[in-house]
Amino acid sequence: MRILLADKLSDQGLAQLSAAGLTVIYEPALSEKALTSALREHAPHVLVVRSTKVLKADISASNKLELIVRAGAGYDTIDLEAASAAGVFVANCPGKNxxxxxxxxxxxxxxxxxxxxxxxxxxxxxxxxxxxxxxxxxxxxxxxxxxxxxxxxxxxxxxxxxxxxxxxxxxxxxxxxxxxxxxxxxxxxxxxxxxxxxxxxxxxxxxxxxxxxxxxxxxxxxxxxxxxxxxxxxxxxxxxxxxxxxxxxxxxxxxxxxxxxxxxxxxxxxxxxxxxxxxxxxxxxxASTAEAQDAVASEAARVILEYAARGEVPNCVNLAVQSPATHQLTVRHEDRVGVLVTVLDAIRKAGWNIQEMENVIFDGAKAACAYIRFDGDVDSAVVEEISQLDHILAVSLIEI
Incomplete structure (x- = not known):
């Protein structure tokens, strides 16, 4: 994973990232066009900024960008709308300064x-x-x-x-x-x-x-x-x-x-x-004290390391509080390869837009349960079709 640091970060944060074996590109004087060019050149997965503004042009400069970390509390210097539209996570470091x-x-x-x-x-x-x-x-x-x-x-x-x-x-x-x-x-x-x-x-x-x-x-x-x-x-x-x-x-x-x-x-x-x-x-x-900068840098590193290890983003600020989902489909099924593929294919054909999804496994890994929240016109025939698919144990539908 490549990390582009476009602002100064304390040595404490740099050490945490380097110790984890991540590739750190440290260019703390970047701003405006220079930032856009650096994003295009280095194609980082993560961008870390403090006061540097991150605009739509920066976010679209590389399709490798996955996460922007604001090393501080406020994040009004980052174009959240552009980041959300591009599927880029934005996280901050609240309370550390x-x-x-x-x-x-x-x-x-x-x-x-x-x-x-x-x-x-x-x-x-x-x-x-x-x-x-x-x-x-x-x-x-x-x-x-x-x-x-x-x-x-x-x-x-x-x-x-x-x-x-x-x-x-x-x-x-x-x-x-x-x-x-x-x-x-x-x-x-x-x-x-x-x-x-x-x-x-x-x-x-x-x-x-x-x-x-x-x-x-x-x-x-x-x-x-x-x-x-x-x-x-x-x-x-x-x-x-x-x-x-x-x-x-x-x-x-x-x-x-x-x-x-x-x-x-x-x-x-x-x-x-x-x-x-x-x-x-x-x-x-x-926020410019040594104590605060060490605390912020450590938190920024923690956010990045959590994302690198688990794909989870602590302190994420641009996820929807509530998705547009109108219904939840609950599918209990045998824990076999390809079962959910057939379910999702039926949902695709019905024109249902999946907003949230979770699949949990029962003890013994013999069965599982998928919770699928979607937005679309409900058709009881589709629910019946899914219930008749191979290795499906039960299907239910509720309105959210």
Missing amino acids: AVAVAELTIGGLLSLDRSLPDNVMDARQGVWNKGLYAKASGLKGRTLGVVGLGNIGLEVIKRAKALEMHIVAWSRSLTDDRARELGILRVGSPIDVAARADAVTLHVAATPDTHKLANEAFFGAMKPGAFFINTTRASVVDEEALTDAIRNKGIRAFLDVLSNEPSSKEGPLQHPLAENPSIYLSHHIG
Whole structure:
């Protein structure tokens, strides 16, 4: 099995793949046309990326590609529709960088409270301004609003509670009982979080439902002078609404992600938010700690090794939650060569499209049972035909 690594992966992950005897092609600077060319040239079975975008042209560049592993949690940089259409699995490594992102989030919170970047810039320019920078409010006793309680959100809460902050939170999965266990206040919506908090941090996945979650109404609900932190994805923030809130309400922000941020690791940055003195920017480094990269690399290697050994894909993100199947055909049969071939041929002739299938073997390997879920117009004559085939023990049909 050939593995193409199109981004940097820690030595720990590389060692795991090499020890398993897999062919590893390490080209960590690939992007855009260079990635497409590399896929065409090397024809890998597995592609591993971190921040590199994987487009439809990349996926169609080689018919050998079977699996794309995103060495990180988010996977909005991969064309899932194109991958699914081509029958290419996409997997991620959730939760492995949660601590790193949470640490940066708290760092952003402290930076906003103490104006740390401005302190440093003034000092480097030979300016001493203790009078200005000695006016921080402090974090103890203030309220942090957390939107999204996945792995990262929970790690942020741990650290904020250590700073003796109060926590108000919203998440689709958060219940009153769970909120009591965590010692936090649960509210009914992201806007309710914004209205109650002195600082708000977002930790939601980038989906159509969360697109521009932080919009005009969200920023309108925030307290004047409150802090806003985003270390998740740029798409969850309406940047124009954020700019208006900074201008009209004195909101200050820490952002690790930007819309249309550079795709290369180094180069010029031209973005209107970069020029705003009320915004602190970091360079999309939330997951970039040695601890996180080792954990992510090990998980990426685990996903690949599981696939190589068993054909199973841990953390797969592009399988249908529910197939279009409308009926299930259950066929108990003798465990003989060719029996299922005759069953499947009858199904093919009937025009039934098989969506899911499993064949289990009874003790002793004398008999087996096939569960075949399909979509198509049911014909009782076909069921009867299958029941009369050689070595068939029993057939039943149910509507799903």
